[in-house]
Amino acid sequence: MSTTTAAPPAEVKPKILEKPQKAPAVAQPSPNGESQTKGENAAPPPAPKLTGAELKAKAKAEKQARRAQVKAAKDATPGGAPAPASSAQSNHPTADSKGNKAKGKPDGAPSASSGATGRTAGSRGSVPTIPPKPESSIPECFSHLSMAKRLPITQADKDVHPAVLALGQHMATFAIDESITRLKATLLAFKKVIDSYTTPPGNTLARHLTPHVLNPQIEYLSACRPMCFSMGNAIRWLKLQVSKIDPDVPDAEAKKELCASIDAFIQERINFADVVITQKAADYIGEDDVVLVYGRNTLVEQVLLHAHRVAGKKFDVIVIDDPYERQGQVLAKALSAEGVEVSYSGDFGALRFHVQCADVILLGAEGMFSNGALYARCGTSDLAIAGKDFGKKVYALCETINITDRVSTDSLTYNEIDPERCSGSSFRLLYDTTPSHYLSTVVTEISSAQPTSVSYLLRKLEDSN
Amino acid sequence: MANNDAKVSISGQPPVYSNPDVGSFDIVATYHRLLADDPELTMPMATIEALIEALGASSATTVFETMNLVEAQSDRLRQSPLVANPMAVRHGSDFFKQYLIRELRQLPSSGGAASGSESRNEDQQFSVIRQHLLRNARLFATRAKDTREQIASQGRHLIADKSIILTHGASRVVRTLLERAIERVNGDPPRRFKVIYALGDGRRAESEKVVAALRAKGISVATIPETGVAHVMSKVTLVLTGAEVITAQGGIIGQLGTYQIAKLAKADGKPFYVAAEQHKLGQTFPGDQFRFGCSGFEQNLLTYFSSKTASSTAAETETDDEKRARKVRSATPLDFTPPDLITNFICDHGVKATVELEHQAIDMFLG
Structure with a gap:
């Protein structure tokens, strides 16, 4: 691993650990054991396709059997595999005692475990609340819209890597929320997956890794929460990289190569992109401007801080908050701590007044369709429309x-x-789609462009790759 | 500069400079001399010619030195307070740099040679390019003038019979276009059209010269002050204007007043065409009227004062350079016309939509 790539994991790790601490810490031992036995289990050809219920029952049975096996193995070889085994042992009693809360026993009360969600902004993860059972209640015409759900770890496919298991839980609880x-x-977790992978004899990495190892991880992640567009793009890219690997290349080298290209990808498309966009x-923020932002978006926050600290500009900020999330408060506090004058509005009351006061509107994107429509936090389009009405610049x-590369003209084709x-009787959507003509400019790391040129940017990127 | 040449010829081996020496060469003066000598020269082209002259005055012989030199000199020119439109300078130097890089890529690389001698070889081949450039310094400018004729032949097809064309400013492209349209070209009959010319207050003499030139060619021209554009708009068939700079999003930066005419044309639903050479296209990305996306460029047309207060407190604190810059820039004020007000561009290679130019700008950036 190069020095440049050492930083990203360090950045993300604390985030992973900060929120629902119990779940991953307890979850670790048993899947660790799984990964040890995985080699043996993966070697025989995969079982024929079963229906969901059968599969679930089978997985449950298998899991129990495996757990017993692992336990026996651990007891039998105390000095065997030092790190994971010892940590598993030391954690063992806690696992039993806390199991009901976070992990859920196969025969215990799974509803309790699935209830450890808690998405309220302030006290996330501290008080377990039971989410409604929504599948049945959504009208059929909206059945294509998916929803994040807290999947009990026990229900996960046995091949799911512990890092991915933890990540899935974070995504389901919205502890990790923004697309980027x-x-x-996800990419960092996949690096761990690839790292702990060994090609079973008689297979080649290029052919085995994707269907037998990566796909279960991806399925699990998208079951926890529907994948965002960036994940889809990156996973398509990753699979392509895997398929390109020469079968004659030894395992260790191929894995190293894959991890290096993931690192490069993160560096280039995420870290560097963020710097350039910032x-x-x-x-685009001028001296004495009033900047209007919506909710809290990491990139937007970085831009404001950069303009204030590095560019030394003097400007005021109006934060309009998403009344369901209240993340804008975090942003408002961060900015005012830096000495930026912030006006805060908790909802869309007096929206047009605030827009009228603003000079520049900065919007963070969750995704972007190739027709130039912006897919972002629900409420963004109201802001953009008001901005257009008053002739303000909307970035x-x-x-x-x-x-x-998909296209959308409304907010219902793709949503969550x-x-x-x-x-x-009702449900709330997380995102909305802002048609391209309400946006003045899209700022990407390649170039700033008219929103209608987004598809051209995309094509250029594909050509250059 | 003669001194440098002598040094090279005596030692036989070109001396290695990390920062190429250009002697007493002054690129800003050269740029202004070129513009003054040839009124037909556009600003990006004058930049390119000035850069070639800088190349001639320098001792740079390797690829690296030359690129360094071009970079340093174009920065100097762009940041000079005497340059009225640094965006045009930037686009010209970008165009030139790209030309150099393209030429370098086309060099036949000797495959089997060791890397050291290969780069040596490349440098030798590069000196051939350099010689070629110096000998044909005027080539860019003459080619640019040819493109004006191309634009004229493209543009005449947009002029419907008995149309009335509104124009303003002293764009050479527009003038050429109108002058050709009134003539018979290759059996294509002359167009029948009349021109309304919006006279600006700021550049009265320049405008009147253009009007006189058009009338001399047999074009009937009516003049109206710029304040009367909205009044006559209902009579107009199409608006035709030039540009100093084409921006990366497919808009234009041009003489003050262009934006206003574009808005009025849009309000009345009249087509707004921009006739401009493609070498004016570049990476400048203006945010709005007050941010042209060019560092160091500031055009502050607004000075608030009353007879009871001093004219401006800023005027006392500004440096000499800022004062000079303000003087130069207030003599030739600019505005930005966003792409949604522009119907089409009339370019060297045909009539193009604004998005096409935006795509070209992206291509330029991605190389």
Whole structure:
């Protein structure tokens, strides 16, 4: 690993660990044991396809059997595999005692484990609440919209790597929320997956890794929360890299190569992209401007801080908050701690007044469609429409990895349901789609462009890769 | 500069300079001399010619030195307070740098040679390019003038019979286009059209010269002050204007007043065409009227004062350079016309939509 790549994991790790600490810490031992036995289990050809219920039952049985086996193995070889075994042993009693809370025993109360969600902004993860059972309640015409759900770890496929298991839980609880952070965490977890992988005899890495190892991880992750566009793009890229690996290359070298290219990808498409966009967008903030932002977006926050600290500009900020998330408060506090004057509005009351006061509107993107429509936090389009009405400049900030080749003109084709606000009579959507003509400029790391040129950027990127 | 040449010829071996020496060469003066000598020269082209002259005055012989020199000299020119439009300078030097890089890529690389001698070889081949450039310094400018004729032949097809064309400014492209359109070209009959010329207050003499030239060619021209554009817009068939710079999003930066006419044309639903050479296209990306996306460029047309207060407190604190820059720039003020107000560009290679130019700008950037 090069020095440049050493930084990203360090950045993300604390994030992973900070929120629902119990779940991953307890979850670790048993899947670790799994990964030890995985080699033996993966060697025989995979079982024929079963229905969901059968599969679940089978997985459950298998899991129990495996757990017993692992336990026996651990007891039998105390000095065997030092690190994981000893940690598993030391954690063992806690695992039993806390099992009901975080992990859920196969025969225990799984509902309790699935209830350890808690998405409320302030006290996330501290008080377990039971989410509604939404599948049945969503009208059929909206059945294509998916929703994050807390999948009990016990229900996960046996091949799911512990790092991915933990990541899935974070995504399901929205502890890792933004598209770009999800992407980064996913890639880092996949690096661990690749690292702990060995090609079974009689197979080649290029042919075995994707269907037998990567796909279960991906399925698990998307079951926890529907994948965002950037993850889709990156996974397609990763699979292509895997398929390109020469079968004659030894395992260790191939893995090293893959990990290196993942690192390069993170560096180039995420870290470097963010730096470039930050600098560019900060240029669009003028002296004595009033900048209007919506909710909290990491990239937007970086831009504001850069313009203030590095470019030394004097400007005011209006934070309009998403009333369901209140993440804007975090941003407002961070900015005012830096000495930026911030006005805060908790919801869309007086939206047009605030827009009228603003000079520049900065929007963070969750994704971008190739027709130039912006896919972002629900409420963004109201802001953009008001901005257009008053002739304000509306900038959308988006890394090119977030651009999808799909097209959408409305907010219902692609969206996600808020798992916390979903009842039989109503539900809330997490995102909305802003048509391209309400945006003045899209700022990407390649170049700033008219939103309608996004598809051209995408094509250029594909050509150059 | 003669001194440098002598040094090279005596030692036989070109001396290695990390920062190429250009002697007493002054690129800013050269740039202005070129513009003054040839009124037909556009600003990006004058930049290129000035850079070639800098190359001639320098002792740079290797690829690296030359690129360094071009970089340093174009930065100097761009940041000079005497340059009215640094965006045009930037686009010209970018165009030139790209030309150099393209030429370098086309060099036949000797495959079997060791890397050291290969780069040596490359440098030798590069000196051939350099010689070629110096000998044909005027080539860029003459080619640019040819493109004006190309644009004229493209543009005449947009002029419908008995149309009335509104124009302003002293764009050479527009003038050429109108002058050719009134003539019979290759059996294509002359167009029948009339021109309304919006006279600006700021550049009265220049405008009147253009009007006189057009009338001399047999084009009937009516003049109207710029304040009367909205008044006559209902009579107009199409608006035709030039540009100093084409921006990366497919808009233009041009003489103050262009934006206003574009807005009025849009309000009345009249087509707004921009006739401009493609070498004016570049990476400048203006955010709005007050941010042209060019560091160091500031055009502050707004000075608030009343008879009871001093004119401006800033005027006392500004440096000499800033004062000079303000003087130069307020003599030739600019505005930015965003792409949504522009119907089409009339370019060297045909009539193009604004998106096409935006795509070209992206291509330029990605190389």
